[in-house]
Amino acid sequence: MTTSQDELLPATRRQLLHRIAVAQAEGRTPSLVAAVVRDGRTVWHGARTSVEGHGPDENVQYRIGSITKTFTAVLVLRLRDEGLLDLGDPLEKHLPGTGAGEATIAELLAHSGGLAAESPAPWWERTPGSLRPELADVLGKQPFLHPVGRRHHYSNPGYTLLGALVAQVRGASWEDVLRREVLEPLGLHRTSTRPSDPHAGGWAVHPWADVMLPEPAEDLGRMAPAGQLWSTTEDLARFAVFLTKGDDRVLGADTVREMRAPAAAMEAADVADGAAYGLGLQIQHRDGRLLVGHSGSLPGFLANLTLSVDDDVAAVVLTNCTSGSLLGGVGADLVRIVAEAEPRIPEPWRPLPEADAAVLELAGQWYWGTHAFALRLTPDGGVSLEPLSGQGRRSRFRANTDGSWTGLEGYYAGELLRAVRRPDGSVSHLDLGSFVFTRQPYDAGASVPGGVDPEGWRGIG
Incomplete structure (x- = not known):
């Protein structure tokens, strides 16, 4: 030095x-x-x-x-x-x-x-x-x-x-x-x-x-x-x-x-x-x-x-x-x-050299109940999950060799995140320490504990 x-x-x-x-x-x-x-x-x-x-x-x-x-x-x-x-x-x-x-x-x-x-x-x-x-x-x-x-x-x-x-x-x-x-x-x-x-x-x-x-x-x-x-x-x-x-x-x-x-x-x-x-x-x-x-x-x-x-x-x-x-x-x-x-000058953004298609498929918006979250790929090969409202539980996740991820911080530190797939290989939902994240709020096509009312969303007349 x-x-x-x-x-x-x-x-x-x-x-x-x-x-x-x-x-x-x-x-x-x-x-x-x-x-x-x-x-x-x-x-x-x-x-x-x-x-x-x-x-x-x-x-x-x-x-x-x-x-x-x-x-x-x-x-x-x-x-x-x-x-x-x-x-x-x-x-x-x-x-x-x-x-x-x-x-x-x-x-x-x-x-x-x-x-x-x-x-x-x-x-x-x-x-x-x-x-x-x-x-x-x-x-x-x-x-x-x-x-x-x-x-x-x-x-x-x-x-x-x-x-x-x-x-x-x-x-x-x-x-x-x-x-x-x-x-x-x-x-x-x-x-x-x-x-x-x-x-x-x-x-x-x-x-x-x-x-x-x-x-x-x-x-x-x-x-x-x-x-x-x-x-x-x-x-x-x-x-x-x-x-x-x-x-x-x-x-x-x-x-x-x-x-x-x-x-x-x-x-x-x-x-x-x-x-x-x-x-x-x-x-x-x-x-x-x-x-x-x-x-x-x-x-x-x-x-x-x-x-x-x-x-x-x-x-x-x-x-x-x-x-x-x-x-x-x-x-x-x-x-x-x-x-x-003299604030820290961030490293320049650069695209990833490659991306796993199976992981890229998971990027985007997910819902825990009615709470909206975004899953993003991180430059180190992991992913991050954070609430779109800006407030709530968030974490970065480290990739594991079996295709799952382990939480690194906050409420989800040490918790396991994995994608649950249907028999045909399509993604049903994300499982995070038993919490289910779906592509739509209470997605009827996903395995949501407790089930989803078959009549769906409704107003009160």
Whole structure:
């Protein structure tokens, strides 16, 4: 990935610089560094003030805190994709004896396992990991605060368990597995569990005076899978591209899409704020835009990675203070600035190289009862079904080898769509998860459950 400042218009670059300058000044942070990704590569990098006497660039490491969780989630999903576990498996099946084994792997990934948010005292972020050598020290005597699977409750110990799961199944440390299976394949050479020069120091800024205090940079030990990593804007920009498009060396596009889908039952306040959580990723609706990513914080550092798949724009923001600007808002603004100032230019329309006549026959208007839908062929060889009114259930469908299709999103995700033919080969109707779609509303010539009144449509005189 190359960094080019010439990819964005001067006015756009100035807006981006202004936004991070305001964030650095109002947040009173020693330094702030940011990057924007578009079309799969870094197109802008900006920084304010200095780290150890020089301006921070895309190679300066900052601690990224809970963005580490997304890396841990990738490792777990690799195990699932290899068939070594199922997300519905209870943790106990693969990591026995923790005392929290009734939670499933999916629930731990989505923070709905009922576990506490933090480990027992002392404050784990500011004390050596050697104080918590065993999982029992991380979980405490009463690890559960809520019924398993009932609600989203963010849990750092939950991701500690997932890191231990990775180590158990792979037979190697979480750190070694991460380096071998994610960091090296994606070229994230400046992402590590311990800082390497050049890196920023972490600071606490006094809330009522412009003075600072250095923060400790503890090795988190067992808690490392929840927040240990250090990284750079350049590496996280590469990671954002991976979370958008996938990479078959690590996880395919379908699996990263699964990570980006809501997976936890949220509280009413979170729903009202447009917030949700997937499998290791935070999800938010903001300014009419669906944003995915993760924030992170540890004493002395704040971090944020935000991406909009629809706009193909991502932003990374890192800073070295304990509290200050809310970087989630900064990241969202950087995405918005680029998406609005320089909207994505769509790929040119091109006709399909070929079309299956049996599928082409299905294109057009269909009715579910009296609701009108349109079935269209998609460039990837699948089909889409959407209501002609513009409102209602819709989905794209992936083609299967037997001539059926599987739903990819919304109400019909995972549901099977197939064309039902008569003995002479003509199409009777579409069956979608037992729902019947006909060419005419309640088509008398189709197999409609419950039958169609033989007298047909009528008025009331």
